[in-house]
Amino acid sequence: MKPNISEFSYGYALTEELVMGFGNKLTSSPVFPSLYQEGKDGGGWDVKLDKGGIPLFLQFKLSDYLKTKSALEYKKGKISLPYYRMHIRSKKYSRQHELLLKLERDGNEVYYSAPGFHEPGELNDAYLKQKVKNRSLWVKPTYIGDITDNKEHCVVFKLPKPHYFCSEPKEIKKDLSFESFQNEIYSAFEERKEYALSRNSLDELVKKIKRLAKERVDDFPEYDSGLRFGVKIPRIDEEIKEIEKEKEEGKTIEKLLINKELLMNHENMVENKFSNKHPIELLAYYASFYFGSQLMTVTEFEK
Template identity: 25%
Template sequence: MNPAFSERTFEFCFNAEYCFANSALLASHPHIPSQQKEKDLGYDVEFKIRQGNYTKSIYIQHKVSSYAEKRAGANAQFFNTHNGPYFRFAVDNEQHNTLHDLSATKGNAFYCAPRFHLTHELEGHFRASTIRRNAVLLDPLTVGQINDNNRHNVTYDASGRNPTLHSDPRPFERAYSGAEDDPPKLRELRIDLSFIDDLSADLMQRAISSRFENAVTDAIKRARPIEQVQHLLGRVYQVSWLLLP
């Protein structure tokens, strides 16, 4: 059964709850409305980073998952992995490898997906502030890079356990939630303007050497590093970027 709400809706709900609970700065997200707002956000983020209040950098790619209650046809490998109902979302290989490398060198990166798929469930969890508790956070670093052009999926059971990257099954180390009693351990970094410069250079080189080359326009090349980071993370790699104290 396909999810009844969009990734952007889930992203908004999760980010709003997570940022409020953790005093986090939402430094970039996939849908910045206009170039002017992007510039305004860039200046605001630069100003806050100069104050030296942030020590953790988190990159989140939000996914919504289809839900299968029964073994049927081509889903047998997924169903058998969990011996029962499961959730599944598709993976973009290049985005996966970017998340993997960000997690290894620039902070903490996660897939974030819900343990529900119906609109009334989303509405109920949003009103009760339980979106985080009913989401899974998966670190791509624990399953490694994808080095082929095949189609890949991530599955997890109805309780969020046994997260696995397919088609050659590789289990994630574990699934976390975003709730206070089950947080992933976040690595701390020195987050300053030098960090932004390094992150920008890394993302720019990565994009230029990939199928996203056309996204690096002359205007982006002339932009300030913080604007380059926000553009590439949000609009190219579809990643929310959060900074935590």
């Protein structure tokens, strides 16, 4: 059964809870790039971030609900009914998991988050009780690992457990609860808070993300033409589909060159739009565009 809630609604409810805090010590704030000048270069971000903290990259997912005996993972004897399924896009269509994996392996806090519910009433109940985060799965890309084939993959789960990475079920023997996620964030915060949100660190992170994106010029986000954070994005989803169709005709290289040119044009437009902005806003834009992720800053509660 497909979810009857939207990714936006789930992401909004979860983000609001994270803003309210990780217990009694830390809080987090989503970073939304703005094209409006806020009185001075950098928009005042240096003042906001000078107390230290760490960046956090979240990709919000939705979960299918499986309750019948025809469910694939149930038939393989690995999990009982009912359970949930969080999809990972096939490498054939998207290298996003690979990019997130590299981002995490580079020392960043990166997570998939998926709800252990699928109906609006369940979301409303969790939201009113401030339990959206507790009724969600928290998965680091490294818990899944490298995906080397073009098959469809997913994580099937119950809360609090078990959890399996599929297509061929392999148990994820990690604690995927919010409490575990919270402890991991506490640990990363104490280790990196003094420098992780400095201008120099954020500048370097932006450069690394751009390098990762250039390594994967054959994989563009599937966005329609239009404005995203005020920056025009070329429509190239049809180009990507044509690449798959024309591989056997020897036209792939030509198409990749077209995509490489589009990437350069897009990058130039973005750099121009964000030229007077703090690097954290550019980082937030690239996190959304290339990784499909929401950038958040984790900081201490102000006393």
